Amino acid sequence: MLIKKPAKIPTSELTSETAFINRRSFLKKQAILGSGLWGAGLLGSAQAGLQPDDSLTPENVVTSYNNFYEFGTGKGDPVQYAHEMNTDPWTVKVSxxxxxxxxxxxxDVVKGLDVEERIYRFRCVEAWSMVVPWNGVALRDILRQFEPKTSAKFVEFKTxxxxxxxxxxxxxxxxxxxPYTEGLRLDEAYxxxxxxxxxxxxxxxxxxxxAPWRLMVPWKYGFKSVKSIVGIHFTSKQPRNSWNVLAPHEYGFYANVNPAVSHPRWSQASERRLPSSVFNPNRRxxxxxxxYAEEVAGLYEGMDLAKFY
Amino acid sequence: MQTHLTVVLSKTAFFAALSTPLAWLVWQIAIEIEAPTTALGADPGEAIVHFLGVWALRFLLLAFAISPIQKLMQQPVVGRLRRMAGLYAFAYALLHLAAYLFFFLEFEWEALLEDFVKRTFITVGLVALICLTPLAVTSTLGWQRRLRRNWKRVHLLVYPAIAFALIHLYWLTRDGFAEVVLYSVFFLFLVGFRWVKR
Incomplete structure (x- = not known):
């Protein structure tokens, strides 16, 4: 593991009881997790970036407040209509x-790969945020299976x-x-x-x-983390991403969370941690x-982040 | 006497209708207090701000529709409801602003200034509200008498108020433009009707 950072928070505060109880169904189905992986050892390494006052966003909020425009533009639309999507069988086109x-x-693509729990801060460009316990596979482990050529500098994903x-x-x-399209530089993806x-x-x-799988790049705004992926394309040229096509002055390719670069719609200086309440917007x-600056800032050394937003 | 009763009854019914969204919101907030996230979702502040803004615009369009409706129905009583619709629209707009100041800015005035300068959709929203303010202030019979013919001129501000409110909604919409298109078509239809029937 490369993510070496001491745990700031005791595990007991991070993984809720429900998560522990519910893990069984997941483990059975994936049948690829070693028995000890869920324990403190891996959790420790998954805590990079978490702040002392971060606590998990409840599961019902994570699964009912979503931006997934394929099912409507309302936050409640995806939970209401996404069941109409059939995810079995699911084919991925690699090109x-x-x-x-x-x-x-x-x-076949995920078979044999280690599934880890990663508790990540999730920041939407709309100035709200969550803390989510994902179960996922290192992106590079997935991508390297396809043996990208040295000419591949970017990877593009399609919903x-x-x-x-x-x-x-x-x-x-x-x-x-x-299709909704997003991309990463290959070194970001790795x-x-x-x-x-x-x-x-x-x-x-x-x-x-x-479902069945989505990108999760915790240092970027949520729109980068494309859902229900059916296409992976390796390319030498920087791909255009959907929101950038729609409103280039608002959404860039990099989409790194950056409080210093304000947005024409939302001040990015603060965020509302969900769930908020009628008494407290829970701004921070x-x-x-x-x-995640400590871990990822090196990827962008020498770049003007105000220009490459 | 019959006419008076009709006016009282229509006004009461209209009052109840215009209050319904606010009553519903208060009820949802009460549920939220008891059981968080169950009524207004994970981000109740955003839901409240949006709800109040949408109803301000709807009631503004309703107030704007009343003169044409009155002409079509030949019912003078309808015209007496216009002020109430307009004042309600103004009240919802003020609450919309207050909710935005609390939930999005927590009353940080510097943040408001930044929004006003940097975010044009906020700018036009505030401009729409500023256009509405003299309309609300001069809505009384006293002001109608005092301003005489100028009263009508002052109240032409309803055009920019609605137009800016629509631009506000259009600019804040990320995608899914059906709602703002619907309101805009309705507004243009009403403007066209006035122009034809003038």
Whole structure:
């Protein structure tokens, strides 16, 4: 493990009882976890970036307050309509600058890979945030299976397009050009903090959270972490990402959480930690790289982050 | 006497109708206090701000629709409801502003200044509210008498108020423009109707 950082918080405060109880169904289904992995050893390494006052966002909030425009633009739309999406079978198309390309069954891609719990701060560009216990696989372990060529500098991900099961894709007056597309520089994708999440709170990922797997890059705004992925494309050129296509002055390619770069819609200096309440908006200052500066700032050395936002 | 009763009854019914969204919101907030996140979701502040803003715009459009409706229905009583609709729209807009100041800014005035300068959708929202303020202040019969013909001129501010409110909504919408398109078409239809029937 490269993420070496002492635990700031006792494990008991981080993993809720439900997560411990619920882990069984997940473990059985994936059947790839060693028995000790869930324990304190790995949790310690998964705590990079967490702040002393971070506590887990309750599961019902994580799975009912989502941006997944394929199912509608309301935060409650995904939980209401995502069940219409069929995720079995799930095929992933791998293309571009790699030795192993073609169509793969999702199960084959993740088979044999270690699933770890990663408790990550999650910061949406809309100035709200959560702390989420994901169960995921290191992104680089996934990508390296396809043997990217040296010419590959970026990786692009695409979400499923299936209007018959995704009502947001049938909506009028919506302007995203499906499929929803996101990308990373390959060295970002290989960073040990970048994962592909297969589960949350010890269970398989619910559809509204991007089943069967989604990207999770904790130092970037949430829109980077593309859901329900069916396409992985290795390329030498920087891919265009959906929100950047739609509003280039608002959303960049990098999308690193940065309180110093304000946004035309939301001040990024602070965030509302969810759940908030009618008495308390639960505002707190936003941290550079969402609290992961120590781990990831090196990726952007010498870059003007105000320009490459 | 019959007419008077009609006016009283329509006003009471209208009052109840205009108060309903606010009553519903208060009820949802009461549920939230008892059982957090069950009524207004994980981010109740955002839900409250949005709800109040949308209803301010809807009631503003309703107030704007009343003169044409009155002309079509030939019912003078309808015209007496316009002020109430307008004042309610103003009240919802003020609550919308107050909710935004509390939930999004926690009354940090510097943050408001930054929003006003840097975020144009906030700027136009505040401009819309500023346009509405003299309309609310001069809504009384006393002001109507005092201003005479100028009263109508002052109240032409309703046009920019609605237009800025629509731009405010359009600019804050990330995607899914059906709602703002619907309101805008309705507004343009009403403007067209006035222009034709002038």
């Amino acid at each position: 571009g600058e790699a030795n192993k390309t073609g169509r793969y069954a999702f199960e 499923l397009v299936r209007p018959s099961e995704m009502r947001g894709q049938r909506a009028v007056f919506q302007s995203i050009d499906w 960073h040990p903090l970048a994962i592909m999440a297969l589960g949350v709170y010890g269970k398989d990922l619910p559809n509204q959270n991007g 200052p936003t941290l550079p790289f969402n609290g």
